[in-house]
Amino acid sequence: MKSKITLLPGDGIGPEVVGEAVRVLDFIASKYNHTFEYKERLMGGCSIDKYGSSLTDETLADCQSADAVLLGAVGGPKWDDPAAKDRPERGLLALRKGLGVFANLRPVKVHPALMEWSPLKPEKLQGVDILVVRELTGGLYFGWPKGRDIKDDRERAVDTLEYYDYEIRRVVELAFKLAKGRKKKVTSVDKANVLESSRLWRQIATQVGKENPDVELDHMLVDTASMRLITGPAWMDVVVTENMFGDILTDEASVLAGSMGMLPSASLGRMNDASGVGLYEPIHGSAPDIAGKGIANPTGTILSTAMLLRYSLKLEAEAAAIESAVEATISNGARTADIGGKLSTRQMADEIINKMQNAE
Numbered sequence: 183m184k185s186k187i188t189l190l191p192g193d194g195i196g197p198e199v200v201g202e203a204v205r206v207l208d209f210i211a212s213k214y215n216h217t218f219e220y221k222e223r224l225m226g227g228c229s230i231d232k233y234g235s236s237l238t239d240e241t242l243a244d245c246q247s248a249d250a251v252l253l254g255a256v257g258g259p260k261w262d263d264p265a266a267k268d269r270p271e272r273g274l275l276a277l278r279k280g281l282g283v284f285a286n287l288r289p290v291k292v293h294p295a296l297m298e299w300s301p302l303k304p305e306k307l308q309g310v311d312i313l314v315v316r317e318l319t320g321g322l323y324f325g326w327p328k329g330r331d332i333k334d335d336r337e338r339a340v341d342t343l344e345y346y347d348y349e350i351r352r353v354v355e356l357a358f359k360l361a362k363g364r365k366k367k368v369t370s371v372d373k374a375n376v377l378e379s380s381r382l383w384r385q386i387a388t389q390v391g392k393e394n395p396d397v398e399l400d401h402m403l404v405d406t407a408s409m410r411l412i413t414g415p416a417w418m419d420v421v422v423t424e425n426m427f428g429d430i431l432t433d434e435a436s437v438l439a440g441s442m443g444m445l446p447s448a449s450l451g452r453m454n455d456a457s458g459v460g461l462y463e464p465i466h467g468s469a470p471d472i473a474g475k476g477i478a479n480p481t482g483t484i485l486s487t488a489m490l491l492r493y494s495l496k497l498e499a500e501a502a503a504i505e506s507a508v509e510a511t512i513s514n515g516a517r518t519a520d521i522g523g524k525l526s527t528r529q530m531a532d533e534i535i536n537k538m539q540n541a542e
């Protein structure tokens with residue numbers, strides 16, 4: 183099978199982790215007889231430096247015409263000037279919008295061998311297997327009006343939290359669909375006691391729940407959810423929530439897994455429609471403090487390629503092969519610095535590739 187993958191390594195540790203993930207994809211291509219055609223493009227701060235824009239029209243077009251996009255990370259102190267007219271993060275948001283990827287899947291699993299490494303007590307972590315479905319192209323990130331002005335002689339800043347019914351429905355429906363392949367439980371997280379947009383969210387989630395009686399639906403306020411993620415995470419299955427709540431809750435959830443460096447993500451538009459391009463990225467940022475040192479954990483990006491194979495290329499066996507190799511590698515004690523070890527980015531990827539080589 184021949185597939186087109188656009189690579190956006192981005193900034194900071196992005197190029198290091200994407201480089202290793204591509205070696206994993208190359209291994210899969212040769213073992214299973216596929217052809218992956220890569221196009222590598224700049225996005226984020228590196229694109230501002232070269233083209234004066236965090237995402238050029240050409241790069242967006244190269245992403246839209248691919249089967250899937252693999253992204254590293256964007257951002258860094260160099261581009262942090264609040265007065266700057268473009269920022270690396272703007273490119274990422276424009277890319278998500280431009281690809282129409284409204285659902286961001288962030289699975290959070292706790293590997294038994296890493297329980298000791300999490301600040302939470304191991305008994306809290308037993309059986310944790312959560313899939314956060316974060317709405318990705320609406321809410322505060324995109325709502326209009328947005329900006330700064332002077333009003334009544336005061337400096338003012340405005341962001342708008344806006345959701346249309348269809349934006350809520352499509353992501354909640356996807357969460358229910360995914361729950362059917364899991365424990366059949368959806369927790370819809372909102373702030374319906376305060377926010378109008380959350381009241382609409384809850385109304386629609388309730389309707390979708392009625393249409394899917396085989397799936398159990400709970401509503402939870404976001405402040406309670408942030409507490410429950412720590413006090414009783416094993417109870418959660420699929421969590422669906424709006425853009426910003428999902429951003430915050432998934433960083434919190436990554437603590438369960440021991441490190442942000444472990445967690446992958448897939449951003450999808452239409453799951454049953456091959457025309458939807460998927461965007462795959464680890465949930466961590468560009469980590470400028472360790473960039474260029476070759477010590478970043480490539481696991482989140484490597485697991486993102488497994489999601490790419492599963493969702494965009496429909497290569498389930500190949501995806502599962504990567505996931506089992508990662509499991510086995512962690513069980514064997516392979517560790518980068520973020521999870522208490524000394525392996526370099528390259529060595530960690532080598533361990534995973536070796537596992538796949540030796541697996542039958």
Ligand code: IPM
Pocket residue numbers: 256257271274429465
């Ligand atoms: C994430 C990141 C991004 C987000 C930033 C870099 C814009 O934190 O993917 O979680 O807030 O969505």
Ligand code: MG
Pocket residue numbers: 429430433
């Ligand atoms: Mg985030």
